[in-house]
Amino acid sequence: MKKPLFSVVIPTFNRSDLFPFAVRSILNQTFDDFEIVVSDNCSGDDTAEVAKQFTDRRFRYVQTPRHYTIADNWEFARLHAKGKFIMMLSDDDALLRMALDRFCQESIRYEADFLFGHVAEYRDASYPGPDQNSVDCPSFSGRSRLVRREDEFIGPLFSVRPKFNMHPSAFVFPKTIADYVANRTGRFFWTNGVEYSAWPITALFAKNMVYVDLPLTVLGRTGKSWGANIALCNPGKERIDEFIKDVDHERKHAPLNNFTMGNLMAEGMLTAKSLFPEEFAAYEFDEENYLRGSIAELKKRQALGVDVSKELEEAMCYAAKYPALVEELNTKPKAVEKNRLTQRIRSTIGDLGARKVRDRIAVFQLAQKLEGTGTHSGFRADGKDFGFSDILECADFLADHISSRLGDAQTARIS
Numbered sequence: 081m082k083k084p085l086f087s088v089v090i091p092t093f094n095r096s097d098l099f100p101f102a103v104r105s106i107l108n109q110t111f112d113d114f115e116i117v118v119s120d121n122c123s124g125d126d127t128a129e130v131a132k133q134f135t136d137r138r139f140r141y142v143q144t145p146r147h148y149t150i151a152d153n154w155e156f157a158r159l160h161a162k163g164k165f166i167m168m169l170s171d172d173d174a175l176l177r178m179a180l181d182r183f184c185q186e187s188i189r190y191e192a193d194f195l196f197g198h199v200a201e202y203r204d205a206s207y208p209g210p211d212q213n214s215v216d217c218p219s220f221s222g223r224s225r226l227v228r229r230e231d232e233f234i235g236p237l238f239s240v241r242p243k244f245n246m247h248p249s250a251f252v253f254p255k256t257i258a259d260y261v262a263n264r265t266g267r268f269f270w271t272n273g274v275e276y277s278a279w280p281i282t283a284l285f286a287k288n289m290v291y292v293d294l295p296l297t298v299l300g301r302t303g304k305s306w307g308a309n310i311a312l313c314n315p316g317k318e319r320i321d322e323f324i325k326d327v328d329h330e331r332k333h334a335p336l337n338n339f340t341m342g343n344l345m346a347e348g349m350l351t352a353k354s355l356f357p358e359e360f361a362a363y364e365f366d367e368e369n370y371l372r373g374s375i376a377e378l379k380k381r382q383a384l385g386v387d388v389s390k391e392l393e394e395a396m397c398y399a400a401k402y403p404a405l406v407e408e409l410n411t412k413p414k415a416v417e418k419n420r421l422t423q424r425i426r427s428t429i430g431d432l433g434a435r436k437v438r439d440r441i442a443v444f445q446l447a448q449k450l451e452g453t454g455t456h457s458g459f460r461a462d463g464k465d466f467g468f469s470d471i472l473e474c475a476d477f478l479a480d481h482i483s484s485r486l487g488d489a490q491t492a493r494i495s
Contacts (some may be wrong), residue, residue: 084138086114086180086252091153092171093121095304096130101472105136105174105298107166108472111181114138119157122147158258165193165252168274172300173249174202174475176482179296183252186224186290193254194286197296200244202474206303213463215474218292221455222486227289230362234280238349238363240342247298248275255280260285265355273341276348277355284359288344294482300476314426335367335398337392340381342374375409386444456485 088106092099099404106116112346116136120127120143131141142160144153154168165187169175183195202215227233236243258268261281270277334343335348345444346365353360378388399406431447461477468474 084113084115084163085184086111086165086167087117087161087255088119088167088169088175088180089119089157089161090116090121090169090171090352091119091121091157092127093147093153094125094127095171096123096125096127098300098302098304099127099171100130100133101174101300101470102169102171103139103176104472105293105475106169106180106417107136108177109175109180109288110178111184115140115161115163115186117142117157117160119160121153140345151267151269151270151274155262155267155276156266157377160342163253165195166258166348167252167303170247170249170300172302172305172471174298174300174471175473176294176296176479178479182292182294184295185290187252189224189371190226190288190290191251192226192286192288192290193257194252194282195292196244196251197292197294199250199297199299200295200474200478201301202471203206204303204471205299205469207301208303211460211462212225213480214460215295215298215463216460217458217478217481218295219455219458220435222294222484223484224290224292226298227291229283229286229289232348233283233289234363237345238353238360239366240373241347241366242345244291247297247299248278249299250316251279253278254286257282257285270351270355271344271348273344273348277352278348280349280352280360284356295478298471298478300471305354322338330437336374336391336395338374338388338394340374340377340391342370342377344474345360346370346374367426368402368405371395371402371405372409382467384495395431411415431493460469 090099090102103116105119106114116134116139118141120131120141122144128141128143134141140160142157144156148156158166158168165183170368179197186192186195198218198219198220200215203209203212205212232243235359237246258278262268266280268281332347333354334347336343336346350365353363353422375392378392378395381388382392384431396406399409433435463469463474466477477478
């Protein structure tokens with residue numbers, strides 16, 4: 081049997097109510113040379129039964145022999161992919177219907193083997209914060225371009241100032257590189273923040289990297305999502321403890337021991353550097369910026385009412401080795417609060433603007449071209465105003481919006 085061009089792999093655990101949306105978003109693709117692999121991490125719910133509804137020949141269901149940590153589950157899932165390109169789609173996310181078609185076109189156009197796009201963020205009805213059933217769509221131009229390996233991708237990562245959204249669901253990578261890395265080091269996915277070790281390593285060996293400036297993936301923010309519950313909201317101590325119970329608690333390389341995105345980044349990148357020391361020798365990890373970001377993140381969690389006093393104490397004690405940084409951290413609260421206030425005002429203005437329009441067509445007016453750039457502005461849209469009630473309907477809404485702004489031919493490919 082001919083191997084597919086794309087393997088879209090969906091690791092899942094106890095989310096029988098969510099992963100079917102991800103599967104349907106793939107089955108809705110305008111491009112059909114793919115397989116879908118749902119990898120069940122020994123769920124205790126009815127995931128196995130729900131998976132039986134998918135009878136398409138391109139769909140496969142596999143199950144781990146026992147419950148794994150995040151990195152082990154992702155590695156198990158990846159090993160079942162047969163396609164030339166692999167996409168690891170989170171079980172609470174969805175693809176816009178032209179995503180695989182666009183990635184295929186760009187891989188041919190640029191002879192690229194590592195590709196990624198932009199993301200939109202959808203908050204469903206179970207989201208533990210405000211603005212449920214709404215989506216944030218970023219600005220986009222629809223164009224694609226080659227990405228410079230050193231100063232645009234790997235360098236900014238090690239400086240802890242990534243230029244792109246690194247979410248795994250936005251990326252397509254080649255099976256050949258993943259297999260090469262696994263043969264050389266023992267595996268491809270290593271850490272809780274799987275992308276922060278895998279993507280810089282993939283960038284090392286990629287022939288060409290391409291960025292598509294379109295939100296081809298919709299990130300789901302739900303009551304079961306890691307990002308929603310660990311980074312964006314405060315679902316309560318018991319719920320937070322439930323989330324972090326399922327991850328690898330051992331830190332081999334990161335200076336701190338917490339569950340901030342900054343620490344996930346640090347553990348991933350320093351793991352990558354330890355695996356390929358010669359290849360990453362030119363890249364120095366910016367520890368000060370890492371501490372700056374991690375402490376800011378912890379303070380945001382604290383402002384939400386989460387008890388992170390021990391984590392903050394650990395971080396500030398470690399930061400004492402950089403006196404200038406400690407002084408900076410202790411003298412900037414007013415500036416930080418001013419910035420937060422500005423963000424809240426902008427968000428409120430965006431919400432009010434979206435709520436003034438009441439039909440699906442009117443939302444297109446929210447994305448006027450920015451003067452002289454060819455870029456279409458981002459927006460927030462509420463599902464009750466624009467006719468969507470779940471992530472799959474939201475993905476269709478965004479695909480229609482993008483096609484309206486760029487035209488169907490341009491959406492598939494920008495010359």
